[in-house]
């Protein structure tokens with residue numbers, strides 16, 4: 051309350067026992083005061099503001115202030131009294147924090163509740179470490195209170211879906227107080243949610259058996275406990291049976307599949323077809339999920355990719371029978387003129403077919419394949435089988451690929467080079483494959499040839515190395531990528547042993563963690579993260595973070611950019627395209643620069659934002675680093691694809707010329723290699739270590755949180771909700787439930803439209819999600835036709851998005867060791883996209899405060915920005931630039 055309000059109160063007391071004159075004076079004074087109160091003077095209780103002022107008074111307030119909201123001085127004073135250790139015993143303090151937690155819990159503010167209970171627990175530990183009481187009574191009392199706090203925190207975690215944390219707290223609560231029945235029930239519930247049905251069954255049976263010995267007088271509570279335990283036991287027994295049945299079923303299916311695949315492999319070899327790697331695993335973005343198989347007549351049916359390099363298009367034939375000819379498919383595909391054939395060149399009679407010749411060679415006893423990038427024409431009347439049987443044809447990446455060109459584009463020297471009627475060699479002037487390959491290995495190939503013409507000679511890029519960006523990387527980039535490997539990480543960690551001056555930091559992406567969790571059969575991403583954290587910390591990494599905080603900042607900055615663009619005066623509004631996927635950015639810059647580059651979001655990806663935080667704000671994690679220069683920090687990231695290595699090596703992503711924001715990117719496949727190198731069989735065998743935190747209140751208790759929306763980061767989902775609030779279209783339902791994305795062409799092309807009213811045909815807000823190059827090509831043609839209606843598009847190069855990134859674990863049909871035996875007892879290891887997705891979806895969700903408040907005030911983000919000292923100058927570093935590059939080497943237009 052202000053001083054002006056205090057004056058009359060003093061006078062009321064002072065009025066006792068005064069004379070008439072004094073009373074008159076008092077009357078005049080009150081009259082004047084009451085009159086003055088009619089005026090709207092700031093700080094006074096007036097007729098207009100008394101309700102508001104009452105709300106600020108601790109005795110009359112009906113709700114607690116929001117974080118960041120100013121509190122009245124009286125409330126402040128009461129709070130100090132309530133929480134001051136000088137005026138309160140430890141029991142009273144714990145009780146206060148428990149009540150606060152309960153109040154937040156009642157209002158479903160579970161994270162706040164967790165904070166309050168955690169504070170109570172922290173105080174209890176502080177107290178007991180200071181006062182080692184010999185009094186059993188006091189210890190027991192403290193333990194009981196502590197048990198209640200743990201149990202309550204367990205409930206809050208349970209409501210947030212953090213079943214692992216909930217289970218840990220319930221265990222602690224039971225340990226501290228054997229009679230804590232609620233904790234026992236919570237423990238059993240967590241077992242069920244975590245699908246640990248067997249553990250649940252054993253636990254419930256034991257508790258039911260021992261329930262008669264419980265030292266609880268309240269018989270009703272005991273009976274209720276027994277009933278709940280019985281119900282949980284029955285539920286667990288039922289689900290355990292189903293789980294066992296499903297496991298047996300899927301193991302059988304896998305054994306059957308393994309057996310069939312072995313048969314197919316044999317058939318392929320018997321036909322004299324050469325192949326590299328597995329026939330049932332591919333990184334090719336278009337082909338995933340389709341593999342060679344038998345039809346009902348035991349004929350092999352292959353997936354085949356047709357590439358049209360002159361127009362940058364591809365076709366995918368899912369089922370190409372080995373006995374069918376290329377002519378048949380060409381007739382079928384070009385019966386009507388394709389939309390992209392502007393010049394009408396691709397008429398069936400004018401089309402010619404080529405394959406890329408390959409040879410094998412050996413380095414250090416290891417057999418490798420050299421791809422000559424030399425095109426050999428073949429007669430399209432040949433069957434697929436005949437082509438696959440050619441001496442220098444090797445199937446790579448599980449899919450045969452052929453190149454299709456119209457006759458007029460061929461610089462044909464057919465007469466000089468023809469070796470048979472069926473096969474015609476072209477481009478014979480190039481060096482022999484052996485010479486070229488040895489140059490590739492030494493990384494010596496330079497751009498430009500003997501003639502001085504600007505001819506690009508690609509290095510180690512082959513179709514087999516295909517990145518999500520269709521392999522369009524230059525030799526320089528290839529070298530930069532190859533510098534980032536698990537060997538490099540091992541070298542750096544070794545160097546750290548000698549040079550302790552180096553600070554090594556690691557950032558973990560949630561998608562890569564999901565893949566590792568699936569591969570090593572861990573129950574959650576949290577579990578995988580804590581084990582990875584232990585592994586790398588024990589190897590010498592100083593700090594290990596997850597990427598969610600950087601993603602939060604990326605989303606916030608992207609919203610600033612989108613809202614600014616939305617308000618701009620330009621008449622022809624174009625969509626803003628997300629640029630967090632380097633596969634898409636690479637394609638945009640090199641293949642469709644004029645169309646795509648102007649539309650790309652200028653906000654850096656979470657990987658690079660994290661790079662900036664690590665190199666520039668590490669002192670907020672440990673204040674000893676205040677004066678540490680960025681060049682002393684080595685930053686490693688764990689990412690789901692190789693394309694992220696490309697992103698880390700961009701010149702735009704450097705702090706200065708020589709200091710990168712991210713020094714080395716590794717992938718789940720490389721973590722597997724490090725585990726093998728360290729002779730660790732399974733991640734599961736490692737202990738856990740909590741992740742490190744920038745102390746900005748983003749992830750309480752080191753718990754990993756994800757944002758709502760797609761597995762690629764939820765950009766479209768989060769920005770759409772922000773846009774809806776901005777446009778005053780946010781309904782409670784829209785803010786609190788999952789968005790209903792509509793399938794446009796396929797499951798990788800989704801859209802959502804928000805209309806002002808049901809009768810409106812034109813949407814006010816229109817967002818889309820596009821995954822995979824097929825859909826990206828479709829986007830390009832829509833943009834060319836100026837018929838792209840979206841405000842924002844989340845674009846990912848990989849089909850199904852980042853959870854399906856090129857360096858994630860794929861289906862491993864059977865255990866490599868047992869592969870040779872291939873008996874029906876083989877132990878299958880299957881890692882499906884669905885498994886990875888399920889783990890990702892289970893992560894507790896974070897977001898922006900205004901989702902719940904339905905206002906554009908986001909106190910949490912304000913606090914994060916302030917604690918991280920992200921002023922305008924620093925935020926400018928979150929922005930980047932993209933370039934329109936000349937088309938150089940591209941697997942589609944190199945030497946085809």
Ligand code: SF4
Nearest residue numbers: 631633691848852855
């Ligand atoms: S979609 Fe994700 S995983 Fe795939 S290339 Fe892009 S960033 Fe990498």
